[in-house]
Amino acid sequence: MTTLALALAYAGFTGLCLAMERHHEQVFGTRRVPPMRGSLFRGAGWLLLVISLLVSVLGAGPVLGILLWAGLLTAAALLLALLLAFTPRAAAAVALSPFPVALLLML
Amino acid sequence: MKTGFRQSMAWLHTWSGLLAGWILFAVFLTGTASYFRPEITAWMRSEAYRAGPPTPSAQPMVDALARMAPGGFTLLLPDGRETLGNAYWRESGAGRRGFREAILDPATGELVAGRETRGGEFFFRLHFQLHYMSPLWGRWIVSFCAMMMLVAIISGIVTHKRIFADFFTFRPRKGQRSWIDAHAAVATLALPYHAMITFTGLVTLMLMLMPWGMQVAYPGDPRGFSNEVFGRAAAGRPSGRPAPLVPVDPLLAEASRIWGGAPAGRIAVSHPGDAAARVEVLRGPEGRLSNQRDAVIFDGVTGALIAREGMTSGAAATHGTMYGLHLGRFAGPVLRALFFLSALAGTAMVGTGLVLWAVKERQAAAKAGRIGFGLGLVEVLNLATIAGLPAAMAAFLCLNRLLPAGLAGRADWEVNGFFMVWGTLLLHAALRLGGRRGWVEQFALAGLLGLGLPVLNALTSPWHLGVTLPAGEWRLAGLDLIVAALGALLGGAAILLARRQDLPARKVRKMAHGAAPAVPPTMRHGQAAE
Amino acid sequence: MTVGVALRVRGINESGGRWRAVGIAVRVAAAVLGGYALATLSSVALAVTLPMARADAVLTGMMAGVAVHAASAIWVFAARSAARAWGGLLVAALPLAAMALLGQWQATGRILP
Numbered sequence: 171m172t173t174l175a176l177a178l179a180y181a182g183f184t185g186l187c188l189a190m191e192r193h194h195e196q197v198f199g200t201r202r203v204p205p206m207r208g209s210l211f212r213g214a215g216w217l218l219l220v221i222s223l224l225v226s227v228l229g230a231g232p233v234l235g236i237l238l239w240a241g242l243l244t245a246a247a248l249l250l251a252l253l254l255a256f257t258p259r260a261a262a263a264v265a266l267s268p269f270p271v272a273l274l275l276m277l
Numbered sequence: 278m279k280t281g282f283r284q285s286m287a288w289l290h291t292w293s294g295l296l297a298g299w300i301l302f303a304v305f306l307t308g309t310a311s312y313f314r315p316e317i318t319a320w321m322r323s324e325a326y327r328a329g330p331p332t333p334s335a336q337p338m339v340d341a342l343a344r345m346a347p348g349g350f351t352l353l354l355p356d357g358r359e360t361l362g363n364a365y366w367r368e369s370g371a372g373r374r375g376f377r378e379a380i381l382d383p384a385t386g387e388l389v390a391g392r393e394t395r396g397g398e399f400f401f402r403l404h405f406q407l408h409y410m411s412p413l414w415g416r417w418i419v420s421f422c423a424m425m426m427l428v429a430i431i432s433g434i435v436t437h438k439r440i441f442a443d444f445f446t447f448r449p450r451k452g453q454r455s456w457i458d459a460h461a462a463v464a465t466l467a468l469p470y471h472a473m474i475t476f477t478g479l480v481t482l483m484l485m486l487m488p489w490g491m492q493v494a495y496p497g498d499p500r501g502f503s504n505e506v507f508g509r510a511a512a513g514r515p516s517g518r519p520a521p522l523v524p525v526d527p528l529l530a531e532a533s534r535i536w537g538g539a540p541a542g543r544i545a546v547s548h549p550g551d552a553a554a555r556v557e558v559l560r561g562p563e564g565r566l567s568n569q570r571d572a573v574i575f576d577g578v579t580g581a582l583i584a585r586e587g588m589t590s591g592a593a594a595t596h597g598t599m600y601g602l603h604l605g606r607f608a609g610p611v612l613r614a615l616f617f618l619s620a621l622a623g624t625a626m627v628g629t630g631l632v633l634w635a636v637k638e639r640q641a642a643a644k645a646g647r648i649g650f651g652l653g654l655v656e657v658l659n660l661a662t663i664a665g666l667p668a669a670m671a672a673f674l675c676l677n678r679l680l681p682a683g684l685a686g687r688a689d690w691e692v693n694g695f696f697m698v699w700g701t702l703l704l705h706a707a708l709r710l711g712g713r714r715g716w717v718e719q720f721a722l723a724g725l726l727g728l729g730l731p732v733l734n735a736l737t738s739p740w741h742l743g744v745t746l747p748a749g750e751w752r753l754a755g756l757d758l759i760v761a762a763l764g765a766l767l768g769g770a771a772i773l774l775a776r777r778q779d780l781p782a783r784k785v786r787k788m789a790h791g792a793a794p795a796v797p798p799t800m801r802h803g804q805a806a807e
Numbered sequence: 808m809t810v811g812v813a814l815r816v817r818g819i820n821e822s823g824g825r826w827r828a829v830g831i832a833v834r835v836a837a838a839v840l841g842g843y844a845l846a847t848l849s850s851v852a853l854a855v856t857l858p859m860a861r862a863d864a865v866l867t868g869m870m871a872g873v874a875v876h877a878a879s880a881i882w883v884f885a886a887r888s889a890a891r892a893w894g895g896l897l898v899a900a901l902p903l904a905a906m907a908l909l910g911q912w913q914a915t916g917r918i919l920p
Contacts, residue, residue, distance in 0.1 A: 244470060244615070248466050256449070424876060476874075480869075489847050490869055491854070592866045
């Protein structure tokens with residue numbers, strides 16, 4: 171559950187990030203973010219962050235869950251900032267990690 | 278007006294951060310280590326380590342303590358992290374000097390014979406009361422610096438106008454820009470943690486800082502307030518009539534039932550063996566953030582429940598939660614690891630801030646062609662703090678393995694050794710002023726000590742990685758692994774710095790006015806930030 | 808003399824040689840000593856006036872005091888001049904002092920402890 175919440179937080183931040191010109195350029199090579207795509211990224215990003223919060227709270231209870239979520243947000247954001255600086259495309263690819271993690275959890 | 282405000286805040290951020298920075302770095306780093314205080318202590322006294330789950334019964338320890346401390350004692354019960362029983366009491370009639378401590382084997386109640394060491398307690402105490410001075414002075418100095426930190430955090434938020442736009446931005450290999458990015462990243466990405474830990478840190482010391490409220494509200498009763506909030510069950514007087522102490526395990530179970538299954542953290546017995554005996558069971562950190570007192574009091578002869586004590590008001594809960602959040606003892610392994618990561622980010626925030634000041638000042642100095650005393654001082658202190666302190670901390674752990682077990686005053690020599698190493702590194706930093714070499718050498722030393730620690734441990738202790746990893750003894754293996762990882766990081770920083778070519782010739786020419794030999798900034802790139 | 812100097816000291820980033828240094832010193836004193844005084848004063852004022860059990864009131868006052876000191880320090884360096892910085896602290900102190908005295912009087916019938 172914690173891993174899933176972390177993966178979701180990372181994916182959420184990546185969404186917010188890709189809606190920003192500077193990071194959009196790092197990943198897609200063009201600075202201009204198409205408006206539709208921008209709102210989609212931003213919306214998906216926030217949604218994923220909220221789902222990450224829900225997963226944390228479901229796993230650890232309301233109080234510890236929120237604390238856990240805050241810690242996971244920091245970890246995810248630090249990782250994303252580091253990967254973006256050195257391998258931006260890989261950073262974006264890691265955002266897909268919630269899928270395998272969720273699959274593993276279901277098995 | 279708006280820009281004026283922001284400029285004022287930028288000034289405030291720079292100076293409050295810089296002037297308190299070196300102490301804050303030490304406070305942050307030793308505080309970070311203190312998240313693993315019981316584990317560090319266990320590692321440092323590994324010959325006394327007891328593997329496996331905690332013993333379910335406290336009776337052997339209580340029986341032994343009742344003989345050792347007939348006036349009463351407090352016993353910290355073993356749990357998932359601490360495997361031994363830690364007890365303390367006050368020898369009657371001995372005043373302040375009568376404080377006694379004992380470490381007990383939970384299975385037999387026998388005293389544990391291990392090497393004399395402060396263990397993780399040393400980092401913990403250093404974190405909030407420094408050393409070689411009265412604890413009171415140390416606490417005031419740390420509080421003062423913590424207030425500077427709080428001010429630096431608030432003014433930093435105001436100064437950093439593009440928090441969200443720059444949220445994920447780190448541009449490596451861009452000199453000063455990289456340092457600004459790194460500083461902003463480790464600060465903003467863990468901002469809730471930094472604000473929480475700084476504010477709650479001041480809350481843990483607020484009784485010392487602002488005592489007048491309680492003096493005015495409790496006139497003529499100086500202890501009234503702390504008795505009410507932190508409470509001690511009135512010990513009463515011994516009756517003089519002997520009566521056997523009630524078995525304690527059922528009392529622990531009963532208290533745990535009252536708390537909805539949460540385990541007890543400690544047990545305090547007064548006048549064991551007397552008809553007036555009392556047993557106070559205190560709730561442990563598990564399952565709640567707050568560390569406020571929650572006690573169940575039993576009659577020490579009949580075992581009858583006398584009272585449940587502890588404040589339940591909102592203010593007490595808020596205070597207890599802040600205190601508990603700062604200590605983080607409630608956190609399980611995952612949350613603890615995340616706290617540790619955020620705390621490292623906090624340490625890096627202070628460190629990058631200190632370096633940033635020096636890098637900026639270097640450029641100004643290069644233009645002026647002259648390096649001032651202030652810049653030199655900052656660079657020496659930066660090196661001795663950012664690279665020197667981790668090296669000295671690793672040396673402290675090494676000394677624990679190297680000093681002979683029978684050395685008189687052994688625990689003190691571990692500590693003295695720590696400060697000797699640190700002092701030597703300060704001298705070294707002063708001798709290597711202005712170049713990159715000092716950083717390479719001290720990072721390399723820290724890296725060697727960190728990476729060498731598991732090896733040294735394997736040569737000197739039965740609990741080395743070859744044993745702890747297959748057995749899954751993470752309580753001990755964790756220290757070897759974390760210290761080695763941090764050592765690898767610092768060693769890596771040393772290698773990167775040593776390989777780095779000097780600035781491109783064009784820039785050097787532009788910067789080198791006159792005969793300033795060591796113009797390139799000591800460190801330019803972000804990789805060494807942590 | 809000090810007041811006269813302080814009144815002339817302007818914003819913290821305006822250059823002005825020696826006056827600037829004096830202004831900074833006056834502000835540092837305001838932040839460290841004035842801020843601390845205001846923080847303890849608010850902790851006392853809250854401790855004796857908040858309508859809750861006295862231990863709770865004392866705890867709340869202390870926790871608020873920590874925040875008050877940080878806020879005072881920010882105010883001191885944000886103020887347009889060093890004199891205004893001290894002035895602002897004094898203005899905040901007056902009602903708090905009144906609160907503290909009133910609470911003391913209500914509790915004990917005396918103004919001074």
